[in-house]
Amino acid sequence: MSAPIAGSSGTQVPVLKLGTVLLVTLQGDLYDEAAEQLQRNIGEAIAASSVTGVVIDISGVEIVDSFLGRVFAEVAAHAKLLAAQTVVAGMRPAVAITLVELGLTLPGLRTALNAEEAMRLLSPASTPLHHSPARQESP
Amino acid sequence: MTDTSGRVTACLPIRSDMDLAWVRQHVRQAAAQLGFGLVDQTKLVTAASELARNTLVHGGGGQVESTVLETGAARGLRLAFSDQGPGIPDIERALGDGYTSGGGLGLGLGGARRLVHEFSIDSRPGEGTAVTVICWTAGAPRPREESR
Numbered sequence: 001m002s003a004p005i006a007g008s009s010g011t012q013v014p015v016l017k018l019g020t021v022l023l024v025t026l027q028g029d030l031y032d033e034a035a036e037q038l039q040r041n042i043g044e045a046i047a048a049s050s051v052t053g054v055v056i057d058i059s060g061v062e063i064v065d066s067f068l069g070r071v072f073a074e075v076a077a078h079a080k081l082l083a084a085q086t087v088v089a090g091m092r093p094a095v096a097i098t099l100v101e102l103g104l105t106l107p108g109l110r111t112a113l114n115a116e117e118a119m120r121l122l123s124p125a126s127t128p129l130h131h132s133p134a135r136q137e138s139p
Numbered sequence: 140m141t142d143t144s145g146r147v148t149a150c151l152p153i154r155s156d157m158d159l160a161w162v163r164q165h166v167r168q169a170a171a172q173l174g175f176g177l178v179d180q181t182k183l184v185t186a187a188s189e190l191a192r193n194t195l196v197h198g199g200g201g202q203v204e205s206t207v208l209e210t211g212a213a214r215g216l217r218l219a220f221s222d223q224g225p226g227i228p229d230i231e232r233a234l235g236d237g238y239t240s241g242g243g244l245g246l247g248l249g250g251a252r253r254l255v256h257e258f259s260i261d262s263r264p265g266e267g268t269a270v271t272v273i274c275w276t277a278g279a280p281r282p283r284e285e286s287r
Contacts, residue, residue, distance in 0.1 A: 029163060032156035032192075063163065063181055065188040066247055094181040102185060102250035 013038050015045065021053040021122050022046065022084075023115065027060040035071045042075055046082045053122030054079050057115040059090030069104045076109050087111065089118035145208040145217065153191050153220070154200045162191045162203055166218065169205060173214050174276050183216065183274045186254040189247040190220045190270050198222025198268055208273065215256075215275040223267040230262055 013034070016023040022045055024038070042054060056072060058064065064072075076086035089112040091099075099105065112118035148169060151162055166187040170180040187203070194201040201222030208215040227233045234249045248270075252258040257273040 029160045031160055062167070063184045063188060065185050065192070066250060067188075067192060092181075094178045097178055098181045098185045098254065101182065101253050102189075103253070104250070 015041070017045075017049065017051070018119070020051055020124075021055060021119060022051045023055045023057065023119070025057045025060070025115075028062070030061075030068065032067060035068060039071050039075055039078070043078045043082065046079055046084050052084050052124075054084055054086040055112075055115055055118040055122065056086065056088045057090050057118075058088060058095075059092070059114065061095065062092070064091070064095050064099060064104075066102065066104055069099065069106055073106055073109060085110065085122055087118040087121055089113070089115045145206040147204055147206050149205045151203050151205070152200075153194045153202055153222075155195070159188060159191050159195065163188050165205060166216070169207070169216055170274070173207065173216060175216075175274070176277060179274065179277065182254040186251040186272060186274075187218055189251040189254075190218070190272065193247050193270070194220045194222045194224075194268075197227075198224030200224075201267070208275075213275050215273050217271060217273045219269065219271045221267065221269045226264040226266055226268055227260075227262040228264055230260055234260075 013027075013030070014025045016025070022042065024042060030038075045051065046054065054075065056075065061068075072086075072088055076088075079086045087110045088106075091111060110121070112121055149165055151165060152158055153162065163184050167180060167184050170183050175183065191203060194203070199222060201220065201224070204219040204221075206217040206219070208217055234252060248260075251270075251272065255272040255274050257271075259271045260268070261270075262268040
């Protein structure tokens, strides 16, 4: 089941609920207002349906600036208070290099190389042995 | 700041978050046409996004002038952001990480400076702020100039 979240700019962000995980796929350039709307909608979606994990797939995103980085961090913080884990998946190498130079290393945000890996991280069956909880999150 | 004359390729208004998207798109296209690699394109577009947002949020809107530079074999893109906003009272502090007067993370100005080759800022309280950045295509290594 899927419920596209419409941004005010007309941008549609597909949000797919897969079991207890919310898969949010960002594509191209997101207007600030659409990003903030998405942030609110994800929070509501988590609260409304027993979601335990959120995967934000940014493999289709060409740039992440401090504004969008803050949106990710806030989504993760909101989700955590609502008992859900957030994983940002598929960051492009050029984006990662740029974020580090920008000084935005997003501590506390879990990442995965792709959406599939992120889903595996969040699935209840995944063995926690390879992913020590101690290094997953920092305050 | 290198004193290079070039041809102004565009002058874009910065009045809304939609304009920010236009600025990013323009800078991406201009950088790609000049032959910037993917990482350098991404850095320049990110810096432009930070600075354009500063112009919008802190400067109350303004504009960016985009100029293609050519000096010998080197080619570059100069972006000049300007607004007529309240100005920045303490530029040194504003360039440091963690300083913020808005709702951001306080990385905008200092972060943008790290992403470009040349950076200059001129701000007068009550009159406005002008930030100019230049990125050169890979070629002869250039020192990172930080002039004001």
